[in-house]
Each structure stands twice: as structure tokens, then as C-alpha cells.
Amino acid sequence: MAKVLVIGEQADGKLNDAIAKVVNCAQAIGEVDVAIFAKGGDGVAAEAAKISGVNKVLLVENDVNEHALAASLAPQIVALAAEYTHILGSSSTVGRDVMPRVAALLDVAQVTDIMSVEGEYSFKRPVYAGNAIVNVDVPNDKKLVGTVRVASFKAADQGGSAAVESVNVDAEIPTHTRFVSTETSGGDRPDLQSAKVVVSGGRGVGSEENFAVIYSLADKLGAGVGASRAAVDSGFAPSDLQVGQTGKIIAPELYFAVGISGAIQHLAGIKDAGTIVAINKDADAPIFEVADIGLVGDLFSVLPELEAALG
Amino acid sequence: MKILVPVKRVVDYNVRIQVKSDNSGVNLDGVKMSVNPFDEIAVEEALRIKERGEAEEVIAVTIGDSAAQEQLRTVLAMGCDRAILVEAPSDLEPLAVAKTLKALVEKEDAQLVIAGKQAIDDDSGQVAQMLAALLSCAQATFASKIELAGDSAKVTREVDAGLETIEVDLPAVVSADLRLNEPRYVKLPDIMKAKRKPIDTLSLAELGVDGTNQLTVSNWSAPSAREPGIKVEDVAGLVGKLKEKGLL
Numbered sequence A: 001m002a003k004v005l006v007i008g009e010q011a012d013g014k015l016n017d018a019i020a021k022v023v024n025c026a027q028a029i030g031e032v033d034v035a036i037f038a039k040g041g042d043g044v045a046a047e048a049a050k051i052s053g054v055n056k057v058l059l060v061e062n063d064v065n066e067h068a069l070a071a072s073l074a075p076q077i078v079a080l081a082a083e084y085t086h087i088l089g090s091s092s093t094v095g096r097d098v099m100p101r102v103a104a105l106l107d108v109a110q111v112t113d114i115m116s117v118e119g120e121y122s123f124k125r126p127v128y129a130g131n132a133i134v135n136v137d138v139p140n141d142k143k144l145v146g147t148v149r150v151a152s153f154k155a156a157d158q159g160g161s162a163a164v165e166s167v168n169v170d171a172e173i174p175t176h177t178r179f180v181s182t183e184t185s186g187g188d189r190p191d192l193q194s195a196k197v198v199v200s201g202g203r204g205v206g207s208e209e210n211f212a213v214i215y216s217l218a219d220k221l222g223a224g225v226g227a228s229r230a231a232v233d234s235g236f237a238p239s240d241l242q243v244g245q246t247g248k249i250i251a252p253e254l255y256f257a258v259g260i261s262g263a264i265q266h267l268a269g270i271k272d273a274g275t276i277v278a279i280n281k282d283a284d285a286p287i288f289e290v291a292d293i294g295l296v297g298d299l300f301s302v303l304p305e306l307e308a309a310l311g
Numbered sequence B: 001m002k003i004l005v006p007v008k009r010v011v012d013y014n015v016r017i018q019v020k021s022d023n024s025g026v027n028l029d030g031v032k033m034s035v036n037p038f039d040e041i042a043v044e045e046a047l048r049i050k051e052r053g054e055a056e057e058v059i060a061v062t063i064g065d066s067a068a069q070e071q072l073r074t075v076l077a078m079g080c081d082r083a084i085l086v087e088a089p090s091d092l093e094p095l096a097v098a099k100t101l102k103a104l105v106e107k108e109d110a111q112l113v114i115a116g117k118q119a120i121d122d123d124s125g126q127v128a129q130m131l132a133a134l135l136s137c138a139q140a141t142f143a144s145k146i147e148l149a150g151d152s153a154k155v156t157r158e159v160d161a162g163l164e165t166i167e168v169d170l171p172a173v174v175s176a177d178l179r180l181n182e183p184r185y186v187k188l189p190d191i192m193k194a195k196r197k198p199i200d201t202l203s204l205a206e207l208g209v210d211g212t213n214q215l216t217v218s219n220w221s222a223p224s225a226r227e228p229g230i231k232v233e234d235v236a237g238l239v240g241k242l243k244e245k246g247l248l
């Protein structure tokens, strides 16, 4: 039977929400263990143990695991790999950083962005910014290393009670890579990747100051905030808000694209959104081709009116 | 110091691709091909490092069929000193691409590799990390800033939570994100000059690389289309629709 090791990502003592989605994908393949790499990771391991369907949580504690550095994590993951047929990470920046390094150390190919499981060694994944979907079949005599496109999976339920096992791994951790600092834009708004509602602004918003209208509508709706590449490049919004092929791929129930033209690279990030609302003053903007509800108008009059109408 | 920059020939980012009716791939007939945008950013960064006097030579490499010479000419016109074409099937997998690059890094004794973070055709995003693993060296993916300091580099990375800065010893592999720089436009005289710059051709066999793919890619299909939407006249219409759908 297939045995899957899911790489559990954590930051600041919290398990990444994406992991419950990776577990859901992994359950379609076989028995699932989750590995947590942390410095003092009891809390994170306990969170992972509560995900329903997890067989066992492996806790690898090491001071170097305080920050997720691919060069340190990869040899530790490889040291755990022997017992598993599949090793899966998420499509987060941590997963995308470390998993190919793991695959190369194991001398196997990687399947990026698994969007559905067709068989133990058969998957679907998007290519060309999601404008084509392909089947990928992997030889079953090799370990499978992959990343899971989390926007394609629901989170596995809570309510599990897996055992947590502390393990020591025999891995040589290189010293050529050192953590220096992180800078987060922070804020109390819902996380873009798990928010049910997201309001995104584009170049049409015009400036960093004007982006206040986006934040204001988002707060009214309890929504997360996103941005197009043009808005990020122009300095209107921080880079971690970019939605799209090369930013975040999201699947909110409701998405507002405000002053965004609808380039294919942007649309790649919202293909799984429930309802897309477009607000744009150009009636011919391509965003209207994919929007469920389109409103042609100037965002600077539409947004205040919309906020007022929401009461 | 030598900097090696891998570049890939891909369908231009402005093209709306069409899946072939027999599901065997996408239609490439008469489609505009370009340098993968992330690789262009990688080239630009390597050139800026050289122009600051921190590197002596920038070598561009492409692994693919001979049509990719066109893309090598483009990056030579941007300012790369020379280029290498490794002849291989254009669907060679990231692992084999990384093995090929490893052989070249060793042959050229390059201290820094700057690659694009992903190719916009297969969106795999694997080569830089795999190459770093094979070289047992440092990697810094999704870079938005690179500062060299002797035999190490400080790299700022675009990560989900914001920006992360790490320090890596050279040799290292860096992968370029969108905001690392804005690539220069190529001027006509540079295109003429680039015609005289050398392109070496090598085979996978000469580099000792097995070009057999492990994965089988098949059954290409278009994604399921969204239901056609509607337009509303005003804010009241929008609010009404959202309520109707139970979203407010």
C-alpha cells in the first residue's frame, strides 16, 4: 500500500492551513504521515495530529528548523524518505522551494501543482498558467515527490487523534545558507489564501494612497486583500498580495477584481474562485469575459456606493 | 567570477494557447516564441552584476532544439558574452535539465547561476532547486534583490508571508522573481553585434547526461470553462445579485 509523507510547514509555532489540504490530497493516494520540522514543535505537531485521517505525526526538532530553509530541510526529509512511496509538500513558497531539492537528492522527477489524483501514480496538473490541463504518469518503481495545488483541495476535517512521535534524523545540515530576517506586511486581515472573500485592486486604483478604497471595502466585507502584478510593481501594494500565475493561487467563494484588466497571468490565480465580480470602467476589458457579475463604472464612485449599500 | 544563466524558449506570454483537438499538446504552429520572461530578468541581473565589476563573464545556456538559437541571440544582444546550445528534446524534464546545467557549471567553473523561478510553459519551477541540490550548494529562490559581498551573497526572497532575506555562500543558485529588475530593451546595433558573438553547440552525450524522461505527460485538455456571466447596471444591481446568490 502507498505510504505518503506530507511535509508539514509551520511558521511562528502555527501549522500552515495548507497542510490540511495536502493531507486531503494525500488520502486519495494512501496512508498518510505528517512530518513537522521545528524548533520546539509540540504545539504544531498537536495541530497536525488533529487533522482527520493522519496516521502518525513525526516531530523533528532542531534549532535550525526555526526557519524553513530548503538547504537544511531537504536532507532531513530525505533521511525520513526510506519508508515512504510518496512525499508531498504544498504549493506554498516553502513547498516550492524545498520539494525540488528533495526530488533531486532522491534522483527522481517531481510533479508540481497536483490538482487531482487519478491513481497512485497518475495525476492531473495545470500548465500554461492553467490554460491547459495534463495527465502526468509517474513510474511506480520510484518514489514520487510532488507539490499539491492547495486551491484544488478542501481541507481534511478536524477531529483526528494521531500519535506524535519524536524522531532524530541522521542528516548532515549544510552551513552555506543562513537566515537573516523576514519582513511581513502583517495586519489583521484574513489571510489571502484562506479568506472566503477577497477584494483585489489593480493598476486602475492608481496609487498606494488610493488603495485605501480597496482595504476599506475589504474590511466592510471581512475580506482578504489581493493585488495584480501591475499594482504590486507600481508600489501600490506589497508583493505578498499578488494574485496570479506567479503570485498566489486562490479559491475564495467571492472575488472582487477592481481596476484589473484580466490578463491571463492574473486569471490563472482565480480560476477556482466561486463568484467573480469585476468592476472596471472599460466595458471591453477581458476581465468581463470571466466575471460572473460585471459592473462597468469608475471604481472611485462604485466602491464608496457599494460600501454605503452594505450598510 | 563567471555567471551562468539558463534561458528557455517558450510561447510568448501574450499568446492565448490552444489545446490541439487530438489532445496531444498545444498548437505551436505560427505561434510567437520568446525568452521565458523570468529568464530575461535573470539575464538582466547577471549583466548588472557584471557591469558593477563583480563578475567577468556572463554565459547564457539553452537546452532544447536548435530553434532556441533565436532566444540565445536575443540574450547575446542584451549583453551576454557568449552562449551555449545543448541540443536536446524541447520537453526534457527539469531533473535532466538540472543535470545538464551541473555538467556545464563544473566545466565552466561558474560561481553563480541565476535562473528564472519558473518557465511559463510547463510552470514546473524546479530547475534552480534541483541544480543546487546536485551541486550540494546553496539556493535562493524567488529573489527580488541580490547583493554580492565577496564569496557570499545576501538575497531577499518573495515568500508567502512577505519578504525573507537569507545569506548564501558561493557557489550558489539563485532563481529570479518578477521584481528583481526590469530587463533592458535591446537596441538594433546590439542585435547586429550579437550576430558575431559565439554560440557553442554541445550534445547531452558530450556532457554525460541521460536525457530519458521519467514522467509521461498525456491527455492535454482545456480547463473547464466558466458559466457565462452577466452585467449589472449599477451598484443596486450588483448588491441584488450578490444577495440572490446568498453571498451577502
Ligand SMILES: Cc1cc2nc3c(=O)[nH]c(=O)nc-3n(C[C@H](O)[C@H](O)[C@H](O)COP(=O)(O)OP(=O)(O)OC[C@H]3O[C@@H](n4cnc5c(N)ncnc54)[C@H](O)[C@@H]3O)c2cc1C
Binding pocket: A201, A202, A203, A204, A205, A227, A228, A229, A230, A231, A242, A243, A244, A245, A246, A247, A248, A258, A259, A260, A261, A262, A263, A264, A265, A266, A269, A279, A280, A281, A282, A285, A297, A298, A299, A300, B013, B037, B038, B120
Ligand atoms: C511572466 C509574467 C508573470 C506574470 N504574473 C502575473 C501575476 O501573477 N499576477 C498578475 O496580476 N499579473 C501577472 N503578470 C502581469 C499581467 O500580464 C498584467 O500585466 C497585469 O495583470 C496587469 O495588471 P492590471 O490588470 O492591474 O493592469 P492593467 O492591465 O493596466 O489594467 C488596469 C485596468 O484598470 C481599469 N481602470 C483604470 N482606471 C479605472 C477606474 N478609475 N475605475 C475602474 N477601472 C479602471 C482599466 O480599464 C484597466 O482594465 C505577469 C506577467 C508576466 C510577463
